[in-house]
Amino acid sequence: MDVILGGFEALREYIALHVLTCLIPAFLLAGGIVTFISRETIIGYLGAAARKLTSFPLAAGGSFFVAACSCTVIPVSSGIYYGGAGVGAAFILLWVAPAANILALVYTGSILGGEMVAARLISALVMSFVVGAVMAYAFRREESNRISTLQMAKGKLMGKKELGLLILLVLWLLAPNYIITQGPYWQKVIVWAVGLAVVASYTWKIIDVERTKTWLRESWWFVRIIFPLLLVGVFIVGIIGELLPQEWIETWLGGAGLRQSFLATMLGAISYFATMTEAPFVDTLIGLGMGKGPALALLLTGPGISLPNWIAIARVFGVRKALVYVPTIIILGTLVGWIAGYIID
Secondary structure, rough: HHHHHHHHHHHHHHHHHHHHHHHHHHHHHHHHHHOOOOOHHHHHHHHOOOOOOHHHHHHHHOOOOOOOOOOOOHHHHHHHHHHOOOOOHHHHHHHHHHHHHHHHHHHHHHHOOOHHHHHHHHEEEEEEEEHHHHHHHHHOOHHHHHHHHHOOOOOOOHHHHHHHHHHHHHHHHHHHHHOOOOHHHHHHHHHHHHHHHHHHHHHHOOOHHHHHHHHHHHHHHHHHHHHHHHHHHHHHHHHHHHOHHHHHHHHHOOOOOOOHHHHHHHHHHHHHOOOHHHHHHHHHHHHHHOOHHHHHHHHHOOOOOOHHHHHHHHHHOOOHHHHHHHHHHHHHHHHHHHHHHHHHO
């Protein structure tokens, strides 16, 4: 009964703390990207045919400003992918935004110090380019077919009105976490509610009714495809958390070996961490004897991927992409933690 209650408690906490202020703006932003940004624009900068030396750094750099957890970022990443972005650029955003956004880096520095921040930033950047290259190479034939299909699309560039709406959606997504970094959750809800009022007013006065309906339909597509799977995944994570004894962590995560780094990576890969919650958790484990290398691996994979994330990626991007992406992150996280452990310690 305690194990089942652990699953329901994780579900309750997830719905209470993340659905309102994180997922709703993220789903609307994803629908807005598909609706308002022309495919030609996305293809030109982030498409499969774009130069990787340009599209990969652009995707990684932009991701630092998206404070999102592993689940919240999926609608945004899938939005640009189905809007015409290459699979490499889309999965770079999928990785960097939760693993190393600016908000998480600043918070990590305040708790764990500048050394861990630098290690986390450099590691996330290196991993992002490897992930982008792996995904682009693994699905190069599929991308070639997408290029020929997408290039036939005709359309106008995004107008200033639509650009203004997307900027407001991004600000609405970021504002609760950027403005309220500490304090009770209801303060974030107030910031969220103010953002909702601004977005709704702007949409009502500026955006055409038919375009608004199309936008909401696209957003709803992301909701019905992704949201149920997130709930199932979070419930399973809660059960795993009840079954995983603390003594196991203390015994198996100390030191700087390859085994410790792999176990820390796997712990992060199946757990769910909202952005910034990983730093105090890792700080506690370090105090119990966890090595800094495994700690870095957990800092990266904890918010970067999760069991709900696996399920949703398979649903939205396809099982084959999930089967390439998730093992790639686990392997890279293990190697980064192993190498960094010896360097930092």
